[in-house]
Amino acid sequence: MRILIIEDDQELCQTLAYRLKKEGIASDLCHDGAEGLEIARGNAYDLILLDRMLPSLSGTDLLAQYRREGFVTPVILVTALGEVRERVEGLDAGADDYLVKPIAFEELMARIRSISRRPQRYDSSRSAVDQGLSLELDTKVLSYREKSCCLSKTEGDLMEVFLKNPGKILSRNMILTKVWGISTEVEEGNLDNYIHFLRRRLKSIDSIHSIRTIRGIGYSLEV
Structure with a gap:
């Protein structure tokens, strides 16, 4: 598991990263809201720990924008703002859970385990569709109108990423992580080959879509 921690308290960041590492969880750290949004957009994480009070962009604004763009990575808000109204605002912005500082690390781990047991929202359908172009996730059959073709597993995994993010600019690193895994050592040239x-x-199926x-x-699936 890999987690992004967006928190302006650098000492807390380092402490959390150290303790998470002992639990076998890798962490990337960020201390600024706008920078955190860019990092979250460009990389594939299993979970985001997000503070509410951040420089340049608040945690709730960051989260609301992240959700508007279609990203479904689970997010736990970790903040000193613990009033009922503030909790409601955070959850309505798209948080999956809410922890009030000071936090007990054991409780944080329990919340992480709880979220990891939930079925991922993007796995609820066994197909991915955009403007007539569809991919059956089990069979890797790509179809447009009356024409179809079978994709290899890697081709199918790559097309799934594009179809679930139509029109979005996806960084090379995000695509590599989603398709080949976080710890992959695959060369970037392999991605270019599979795009080809x-x-x-x-x-071959006369689709109106193209990969720009x-x-x-990186790349974007467009019509």
């Missing part, structure tokens, strides 16, 4: 394969697949290269960043 998918473009040929889309052409965003120079220096």
Whole structure:
């Protein structure tokens, strides 16, 4: 499991990261709201620990924007703001859970375990669809109108990422992590090869979709 901690208290960040590491959980640390949003967008995490009171962008504004963009990564708000109204605001912004500081590490771990047992929202459907282009997740059959083709497992996993994020610019690192895993040592050239394969697949079924290269960043599925 890999967690992003967005918290302006650097000492707390380091303490949490140290204790999480002892539990076998890797952490990335960020102390600024706007920077945290960019990191969350560009990487695949299993969970985000998010403070509410952050420089440049508040935790609730960060979370609300993250959810509007379609990201479903579980988020636990960890904050000193513990009034009922403040809890409601945080949960309504899209938090999956809410912890009030000072926190007991044992309780944090229990909340993390609880969230990890929940079925992921993006797994509720066994297909991914965008404007007539569909992928059956079990069989890896890609279809557009009357035409279809079978994808390899890796091609299917890659297309699933695009279809669940249509029109969004996806960083190379995020795609590599989603398809090949966080600890992957796959070369980036492999991603370019599979993008080439998918473009040929889309052409073969006469789809109106295309995978656009965003120079220096990554790719986007567009119509």
